Each structure stands twice: as C-alpha cells, then as structure tokens.
Amino acid sequence: QVQLVESGGGLVQAGGSLRLSCAASGRTFSDYGMGWFRQAPGKELEFVATISWSGRLTYYADSVKGRFTISRDNAKNTAYLQMNSLEPEDTAVYYCAAASGSNYYTRPQMYGYWGQGTQVTVSS
Numbered sequence: 001q002v003q004l005v006e007s008g009g010g011l012v013q014a015g016g017s018l019r020l021s022c023a024a025s026g027r028t029f030s031d032y033g034m035g036w037f038r039q040a041p042g043k044e045l046e047f048v049a050t051i052s053w054s055g056r057l058t059y060y061a062d063s064v065k066g067r068f069t070i071s072r073d074n075a076k077n078t079a080y081l082q083m084n085s086l087e088p089e090d091t092a093v094y095y096c097a098a099a100s101g102s103n104y105y106t107r108p109q110m111y112g113y114w115g116q117g118t119q120v121t122v123s124s
Contacts (some may be wrong), residue, residue: 014123
C-alpha cells in the first residue's frame with residue numbers, strides 16, 4: 001500500500017535535462033520494484049525504465065537507453081528519473097509506478113500503484 005506523487009516536469013529545450021522525482025508514502029516502499037512510464041498525445045502508454053527494490057537491477061526502453069537513468073533512495077522514499085539529451089519525441093506525461101513485487105518489470109499490468117503524472121515538454 002503506497003501513494004506516489006511525481007514532480008520535476010516542465011518545459012525544456014532539446015538537448016537539455018530534467019530530473020523527475022517520485023515521492024512515496026507507505027510503510028513498504030523499499031519492498032516494491034519501481035517503474036517510469038510515459039504517454040504522449042495520441043499514443044499508448046510506453047515503458048521507460050524500471051528498477052528493483054534494491055536499486056541494483058535496472059532496465060531501459062531502447063528509446064531512452066544511454067540518455068535516461070532511473071534510481072531510488074529508499075531511505076527518502078523517493079524514486080528518480082534523470083533525463084539527459086532530451087528530444088522533442090520525449091514530450092509526454094510521465095508516470096511513476098510501484099509494483100507489487102520486489103523485482104523489476106516492464107509491463108504496466110505488474111504495477112498496482114501509480115502517481116498522477118507530470119508533464120514533460122521538450123521544444124526544438
């Protein structure tokens with residue numbers, strides 16, 4: 001049982017960077033695998049990155065690999081998505097999510113808790 005709130009979105013020029021944060025409330029944050037997803041207008045929900053409860057195991061979508069970094073600080077009950085070399089194609093609403101298990105997952109069906117989303121807009 002966890003509640004998630006994203007922050008850090010905004011408007012940035014192509015080539016710039018943003019760091020998204022996902023603050024969690026609940027007793028068992030450290031037990032959850034975490035993920036970031038995004039949804040652009042007219043497109044389906046897209047997997048971005050995931051991280052295991054320990055923070056040791058990560059996996060990225062090919063579209064963001066090498067540019068985005070997912071991390072977590074369990075002591076602060078917070079997950080992060082560092083986004084570098086942003087492109088207009090990265091424009092979307094970004095959601096963080098907590099899985100019911102401690103592993104990492106790429107399918108949204110494996111995540112039972114979702115934040116409200118934060119808008120990221122990249123201008124050219």
